[in-house]
Amino acid sequence: MQREQVEPSQPPDLVERARLGDRDAFGELVRIHQHEVYTLAVRLVRDRDLASDVTQDAFIRAWRAMPQFRGDAKFSTWLHRITVNTAWTSRTKRNRVRLEPLESVASEPTSDAIDPMRAAESAAIGPAIESALGGLSTSVRAVVVLKDIYDWSHVEIADHLDISVTAAKVRLHRGRKELRHALSSWMEGAE
Amino acid sequence: MRLRCIPVTATLSARGARGLTMGMRRHVDRCARCTTEVEAHRVMDEGMRSLRGIAHQAPAEVYPRVMDGIRPWAVPMSKPSSPRRAIVAAVAAVVTAMATAAAGTVVVLVRQRHRTA
Numbered sequence: 001m002q003r004e005q006v007e008p009s010q011p012p013d014l015v016e017r018a019r020l021g022d023r024d025a026f027g028e029l030v031r032i033h034q035h036e037v038y039t040l041a042v043r044l045v046r047d048r049d050l051a052s053d054v055t056q057d058a059f060i061r062a063w064r065a066m067p068q069f070r071g072d073a074k075f076s077t078w079l080h081r082i083t084v085n086t087a088w089t090s091r092t093k094r095n096r097v098r099l100e101p102l103e104s105v106a107s108e109p110t111s112d113a114i115d116p117m118r119a120a121e122s123a124a125i126g127p128a129i130e131s132a133l134g135g136l137s138t139s140v141r142a143v144v145v146l147k148d149i150y151d152w153s154h155v156e157i158a159d160h161l162d163i164s165v166t167a168a169k170v171r172l173h174r175g176r177k178e179l180r181h182a183l184s185s186w187m188e189g190a191e
Numbered sequence: 192m193r194l195r196c197i198p199v200t201a202t203l204s205a206r207g208a209r210g211l212t213m214g215m216r217r218h219v220d221r222c223a224r225c226t227t228e229v230e231a232h233r234v235m236d237e238g239m240r241s242l243r244g245i246a247h248q249a250p251a252e253v254y255p256r257v258m259d260g261i262r263p264w265a266v267p268m269s270k271p272s273s274p275r276r277a278i279v280a281a282v283a284a285v286v287t288a289m290a291t292a293a294a295g296t297v298v299v300l301v302r303q304r305h306r307t308a
Contacts, residue, residue, distance in 0.1 A: 023261065030257050038249035052250050059257040125238035126245070148239040169205065176204045180235060187231050 015075045019066045026066065030059050033076060037083050043145045044087040046134050054090050058083040080150065084142075084160045091138055125186065132182035136175050143168050144175035199225045203232045 010032050017025035037058055041051035062082050069078060133141055142161055146152040147168075154172075158165045195218045202210045208229055211219065219225040 023258075026261065027254075027258055030254055034249040034253055034257075035246040038253065039246040042247050048250070052253055052256075055249060055253050056256045056260060060260040063261040125234055126241050129235070129238045129242065144239075148236065149242045151243075173201075173205045176232075176235075180204065180231060183235060184231075187234065 010075070015069070015071070018063075019069055021066075026063055029075070033079055034059075036076065037079060040080060040083050040145075040150070041087050043130075043133065043149065044084065044142055045091065045138075046141075050090060054083065054087045057090070058086040061086060081160060084146065088142070088161060125183070128183055128186045129179070132179050135182055136178055139163075140171045140175040140178070143171040144179065147172050148176075196222060196225050196228075200228060203228060207236055208232055 010029065014025050014028055018029055034055060038051055038055045041054040041058070042048060045051050045054060058079070062079055065082070133145065136144060143157055146157050154165050154168045158168045161168070199211065199215050199219060202215060219229055
C-alpha cells in the first residue's frame with residue numbers, strides 16, 4: 001500500500017470554481033483529497049469496502065453542499081466533518097465490522113516529532129496503534145481517532161457524533177486506557 | 192499500585208501528561224511505576240500524532256464512482272443571486288402587494304355601494 005502525506009496542497013481557485021458548479025474543478029479536489037478522506041473512513045469504520053462507500057458518499061454529499069461552503073474552515077476540515085457524519089450514518093446501515101489489523105500500514109515521522117530518536121519511536125509504534133484501534137468499540141474508537149489523531153475538540157466530537165461532551169470525555173478516557181493496555185506488550189518489547 | 196499512583200494513571204488516560212498537577216509530577220519523579228506510565232503515554236501520544244502524516248491509498252474505483260455519482264447534480268443547487276435580481280424581486284413583491292390591496296379596496300367599496308343601493 002502506498003503512503004502519502006495528509007494535508008495535500010491544492011490550487012487556490014479550485015474550491016471557488018467547484019463551489020460555483022465546476023464539475024472538473026470538483027473532480028480535481030476529489031483526486032487531491034480522496035486518500036485522506038478514505039484514510040479517515042478506514043480509521044472510523046475499520047472495513048475497506050465500507051470505507052470506499054463512505055468516501056464516495058462523502059464526496060457526493062460535499063458536491064451537493066458545495067454552494068453552501070463559505071470557506072470559514074479549510075476545505076479539508078469541512079470534508080472531514082462530512083466524512084465523519086457519513087461514516088457515522090453508515091454504521092447503522094451495515095453492521096459488519098472486521099477487527100482484523102489493517103495490513104501494510106506504517107507510520108512516518110511528522111514535523112512535530114521532537115528529535116530523530118523520538119520520531120523513529122513514533123514511526124515504529126504507528127502500525128501497532130492502528131492495529132490496537134481495531135480492538136476498540138466503534139463508538140470509543142471514533143472519539144479516540146478524532147481527538148488524538150485529528151485533534152478535534154471535545155465539543156466538535158460531541159456535536160458530530162451526537163453525544164454529550166461528557167460522554168465524549170468518558171469514551172476518550174476509556175479508549176486511551178484500553179489502547180495503553182493493548183500496547184503494553186509492544187512497549188515492553190520495544191524497551 | 193500505590194494510592195498516589197491512581198490519580199496519575201487516571202489523569203494520563205483522561206488528559207495526557209499535560210494534565211498532571213505539580214503534586215502528581217512530584218510523585219512521578221519518585222515513583223518508577225508512574226515514570227514508566229508517563230513515558231508510555233508520551234510514546235502513545237506521539238505515535239497517534241504521527242498517524243496524521245500518513246494516508247491509506249484510496250481504491251482506484253473511488254474516483255470514477257464519485258464522478259458518476261455527481262453527474263446528476265452537475266448544475267449547482269443554488270446560484271449566487273445578483274444585486275440587480277434582488278432589486279427586481281423586491282419591486283415585484285411591492286407591486287403585487289399594492290395591487291392586491293387596491294383590488295381588495297375596490298371589492299369592499301363595490302359591496303358597500305350595493306348595500307346602500
